[in-house]
Amino acid sequence: MIGGGIGGLAAAAELVRHGLACRVLESQDRVGGRLLSHASAAGRFDLGATWYWPGETRVAALVENLQVATHLQHRSGDAMYHAAGGGRRMEGNPIDVASGRFSYGASSLAEGLANRLGGDVSLGTRVHRIEQSGTDFTVSHSAGTVSAPHVILALPPSLAVQTIEFKPAMPDDVRALAAATPVWMGTVAKAVIVYAAAFWRHQGLAGAAISHIGPLRELHDMSGPDGVPAALFGFAPLAPGEPTPSERDIVDQLVDIFGPDAATPLEVVVKDWRHDINTVPPLPVTGLPMETYGHPRFQQPFADGRIHWASTETALSAPGHIEGALAAAERAVRAITIQAASSSAATAQFHRGDTR
Ligand SMILES: Cc1cc2nc3c(=O)[nH]c(=O)nc-3n(C[C@H](O)[C@H](O)[C@H](O)COP(=O)(O)OP(=O)(O)OC[C@H]3O[C@@H](n4cnc5c(N)ncnc54)[C@H](O)[C@@H]3O)c2cc1C
Structure with missing residues (x-):
């Protein structure tokens, strides 16, 4: 093999x-x-695959066989749309679909x-x-x-x-x-941004966002069950030679979308799969x-x-x-x-x- x-x-x-x-x-x-799965002080966060979806019977059988802990992707609340000028709240969450997550990565x-x-x-x-x-x-x-x-x-x-x-x-x-x-997914960078608390949920937000200006083009909640540990993650599709998004640019983008609560993450981890x-x-x-x-x-x-x-x-x-x-x-x-x-x-x- x-x-x-x-x-x-x-x-x-x-x-x-x-x-x-x-x-x-x-x-x-x-x-x-x-x-x-990246291990941080708060928990384990996925820099590669995150979800499995209804109907994926082989994954479900493996989860059962290995007795791996899972929980549902958090979807409730409103999603955000991000363009020049900042984030705009959408009604509901058309971005996340029903999916399962592996609680320890x-x-x-x-x-x-x-x-x-x-x-x-x-x-x-x-x-x-x-x-x-x-x-x-x-x-x-x-x-x-x-x-x-x-x-x-x-x-x-x-x-x-x-x-x-x-x-x-x-x-x-x-x-x-x-x-x-x-x-x-070989041309994508994935970023995980860990916070002390899932502040977006307290504002009735799902943590999901679509951005037209990036660097992250798509964002989702990556928290554990009941929001602990708290994290967001996002994808940046990248052209050959394009630089990997910096931690600073990512945090600035999150502040632009979610406001000042996003300014102080515990940790930002970026994995650029191109390299x-x-x-x-x-x-x-x-x-x-x-x-x-x-x-x-x-x-x-x-x-x-x-x-x-x-x-x-x-x-x-x-x-x-x-x-x-x-x-x-x-x-x-x-x-x-x-x-x-x-x-x-x-x-x-x-x-x-x-x-x-
Ligand atoms: C950012 C990202 C997000 C994703 N999100 C999802 C998701 O949410 N849900 C989902 O279902 N899928 C997702 N995927 C896809 C999923 O991760 C893959 O489908 C799956 O992990 C592929 O498994 P594999 O065994 O086919 O290949 P790989 O995981 O690529 O395994 C290949 C292995 O071969 C090893 N290898 C390479 N060269 C050699 C060599 N010469 N000698 C010995 N070993 C070698 C590598 O180190 C590696 O361990 C995502 C992938 C990425 C990168």
């Missing part, structure tokens, strides 16, 4: 459940990838799976080469090599083709597709999500049916979401277990001398 994000970990846990041995090779010193999903996998997860292990030799692959990484009959690529496809050498090379059509597949080398490839990616995500070619393993895709971008269902990563993991594991079952049936036939 290349990658210990939620897709890789879910696939590994499922393989182990089927009695198959598996190693997760993760380049960072933590699991979770785009699930990234989305990373709890990845950490829960990694705890179950124990020594099957190798952190600080960056894969740089995958070579096919006979029926096995030799995977070279920063700490040595490992051999396996199947490889799951649980990292964004464009990152895989730009940073990992494949021998023999990937089929041309697969390589072109992967190279053109953008990383979901995360474990998520976004070094060279630009030119394709569009609608052309590439969940593409039929991603549904088929390559290299004699033994290299499989399992990142969210490759999913048929909810590509981009945590749900998509879980769906992609499910598909990869299904392909491997079917092959494992048919090869053990063939072995059993061979031992019985039944070679019809």
Whole structure:
């Protein structure tokens, strides 16, 4: 397994459940990838994924399985509209939709799976080469090599083709597709602004805002259950080369929208995903999500049916979401277990001398 994000970990846990041995090779010193919960004195706040939505049955099942605490996204109160001249109160909140939140951060999903996998997860292990030799692959990484009959690529496809050498090379059509597949949320900075109290709620505000002037274009309440700990978060979509919004600019914007109470946060944390080398490839990616995500070619393993895709971008269902990563993991594991079952049936036939 290349990658210990939620897709890789879910696939590994499922393989182990089927009695198959598996190693997760993760380049960072933590699991979770785009699930990234920042720990501050007040609590844990998500700098990557935040929500899951009604109908995302795989996420709901994982929450249940791991007994992860959740609460509903705060939506009550009025939203704000922000343009030159300041914030304008809207009637009601057309910005937030019904969704669930992970009370101790989305990373709890990845950490829960990694705890179950124990020594099957190798952190600080960056894969740089995958070579096919006979029926096995030799995977070279920063700490040595490992051999396996199947490889799951649980990292964004464009990152895989730009940073990992494949021998023999990937089929041309697969390589072109992967190279053109953008990383979901790879051009966004996310900011979390922690406060001593959810002051906006006391003013009958939801904490949600849309801004035409930024730097944050969309804002939401990120507080815990009942508003504790208190926080807001926002997204800044960024063009290549555009500077990361500064803490000062973000706080000034919040004062412009919500008034002077916003001037004294306990903490401002900004994560610019464009610069995360474990998520976004070094060279630009030119394709569009609608052309590439969940593409039929991603549904088929390559290299004699033994290299499989399992990142969210490759999913048929909810590509981009945590749900998509879980769906992609499910598909990869299904392909491997079917092959494992048919090869053990063939072995059993061979031992019985039944070679019809
Ligand atoms: C700002 C932001 C907000 C989001 N909001 C939401 C949300 O609210 N709800 C939602 O459902 N989804 C959201 N998402 C998307 C969600 O986070 C992803 O769909 C999901 O986490 C992807 O999981 P993955 O396993 O496919 O990939 P990743 O999480 O990217 O995992 C890939 C892993 O591979 C590792 N890796 C990379 N290269 C190598 C290598 N060479 N060798 C070994 N390991 C390697 C990485 O370190 C990483 O751990 C958001 C994402 C971002 C960035």
